[in-house]
Amino acid sequence: MNDQRKTFIAFVKLGTFFREFCNGNISGSEWHKTFTEVIALAKHHNGWFTEENIHYALMGWGELLTDEKLSAWLSNYSVEVNKSKTVAIIMAGNIPLVGFHDFLSVLITGNAVLAKLSSNDKTLFPLIAKYLMEIEPSLKGKITFTEEKLENFDAVIATGSNNTARYFEHYFSKGPNIIRRNRNSIAVLTGNETPQELAALGEDIFRYYGLGCRSVSKLFVPQEYDFDVFFEAIYEFNPIIQQAKYANNYDYNKAVYLMSDFKILENGFLMLKEDSSYSSPIASVFYETYNSSEELKRKLNIEAEKIQCIVAKGFVEGEISFGQTQRPELKDYADGIDTVDFLLKTSQI
Template sequence: MTPIQDRIAAFNKLGIFLSQFSTKKIEKKAPIEHNDLFFDGFKHQLKLAQENNAWFTKENILFALESWSKALTNSNLEKWISKNDVHTKTSKKVAIVMAGNIPLVGFHDFLSVLISGHTLLVKQSSNDKHLLPFLAKYLEYVEGSFKGKITFTEQKLENFDAVIATGSDNTARYFEYYFKNKPNIIRKSRNSVAVLKGNESEEELQKLSDDVFTYFGLGCRSVSKLYVPKEYDFNHFFNGIYVKKDMINNAKYANNYDYNKAVYLMSEFDLLENGFLMIKEDESYSSPIATVFYEYYDNEIDLKIKLHKEREKIQCIVAKDFIENEVAFGETQNPQLWDYADGINTLEFLSKI
C-alpha cells in the first residue's frame, strides 16, 4: 500500500476500535486489533475525562466517540481524501492548539495533519486532556509510521512550521499576533442558528432539541439563537423540545439555569422559560448555558442578507428550504469529514505549507 493508504487504514482501524463505545452500551468485541492492550485502558480514560470536567458526561463522551466511529470508515476517508491533494512532498511540523469545550473537539485537526503526512505538536486544553493521547497511542500501535510523529506538550510551543489554533475571540487576537510569522489557521468563536417559519412539525422541533442541547449547547455547532417570524407562537417550540426535560437533572446545568434566571429576573429582562430552558430576545449569537436567544424577522430576503453579512460569526444555519448549505433539523452534531469548521479546508491548507 502507499503511505496514504496505510494512514487511511490506520484511522479506519481506530474507527472500528471506537465502535465498542456507543451511546447504547460499551461492549468489548472481537477481533479488534490490540484490544487486549487498549480496551480496558480506554474505559479508564473515559472515567478520568468525566471526573476532570463535569460537562463531559458519560453520554456526551460516548456520543462524540460514536460520531467519530461512524466518520472513520474507509469509504468516508477515501471520499474526503479524493477531494484534496494530500501527497506530502516534505513532512512539516504542525502545531495544534485545541479548545476543550466538547469531547475530542480538536480531533478533526489531529486527523487532518496526520492523514496529510505531517508531524504533530499538540497543545491540549486542560478541560479535555485524557482521550486523545490514548487514541494517539493506539494509532502508533496499528501504524508504525506514526511513531515519533505525535508529540503532546504543556510547554510553550516551539520549533514548528505551521499552526492551527482554536479559541475565543480574545485568545484569537493573541494567536494572530503570536503566530503572525507562520502559516496559520486561527479559529474564533462561532455559534449556530435556526430559522423557524412557524409551520414546523413537532418531530422537526424535537430534532432541533438535539441541535440545542447536545453537549449542553457548548459546541460551535450547537444552536444558540432562533430567528422567528413576527407573532411566532413559542408554545410550539417548547412542546417540541420538551423531550429534553431531564437536562435539568444534571447538577452543573441546573446551577447555570438557576444563576442565569436570577440574573435575568434581577435585570428585569423579559424572558420565557419552561423549567429547563429560558429564551430571551437578544441580538447576540452566543447565549449563556440553559438559554437560547431569539430575534424576530420581517421577511426572508432581509434575513438571508443579514446572515450572509454576519457569516463569520455563524457555524451552521438550521432550516428547511430556506438557504443554501442549510443543515437539516437534528443534524448539526453529525458533520461529515468534509464539513470544515469555519469553512476553511484544512487539507488544502496543509498541502500548501
C-alpha cells in the same frame, strides 16, 4: 506500503474500534477496559464531559472513519504529493474531541502533530494517540503533546476565543496559520415546522449542553411566533436539568435575567430571551424576530463570520437539517476553511 497509506489504514482501524467500543462488542478487551477508565477520568476532570456525550463523540467519529468515507474525502486532493511538515495544533476543550478533525487532517496528509491540549480535555487525545501508535508504529514520533511553549513547527492551527485569537494572530503571524474565533449556530424557524423537526432541533440545542460552536444558541422566528409549540416539542429533553452543573447555570442565569428585569420565556429547563447577540449563556437560547426571509438572509450574510451553522428547511444554501449539527461530515470544515487544502499548500512553502 508508504507511511501515508499506513496512517490511512490506522484511522480506519480506529474507526472500527470506536464503533465496536460504543456498541459494546469488545467488552472485556484490554483496550476496552482502558478506554472505559479514561472516559471515567475525563468525566471526573470535567463535569461537562459525561459518558453519554463522550460516547456520542466517539460514535460520530466511528461512523466517519471508514475506508469509503475517508477515501471519498481525500479523493478531492493530491495528498500523495505532500511534503511532511510539523503542524502545531492548539485545541479548544469545550466539547469532547473538538480538535479531532484537525488532528486527523494533519496526520492523514503525512504531517506530524505538535499539539497543545486544553486543560478541559487532557485525557482522551493521549489515549487515542497511544492506540494509533500501537496499531501503526510508523506514527511514533509523529504525535507530540506539550504543555510548554510551542517551538519548531512549520504551521499552526489554533482555536480559541475572540480574545485569544488576537493573541494567536500576533504570535503566529509570521508563518502559515489558521486562527479560529468564536462562532455560534442558529436556527431559522417559519412556524410551519413539524413537532418532529422541532424535537430534532432540541438535539442541536442540548447536545454537549450547548457548549459547541455547532450548538444552536439563537433562534430567528417570525413575528407572533408561538413558542408554546416549540416548548412542547422539546419537552423530552427536560431530564437535562438533573445535571448539576447545567442546573446551577440555569438558576444563576435566571436570577441574573430577573434581577435585570429582562423578559424571558422558560419551561423549567430552558430560557428564551430576545437578544441581538449570537452567544447565549448555558441553559438559555436567544431569539430575534424577522419580517421577511430576504431581509433575514441579508442580515445573516452581513454577519456570516459570527455563524458556524444555519439550521433550517428550504431557507438558504448550505443549511443543515434539524438535529444534524453535531453530525458533521469530513468535508464540513470549521469556519468554512479547508484544512486539508491549507496543509497541502503549506507543504509547498
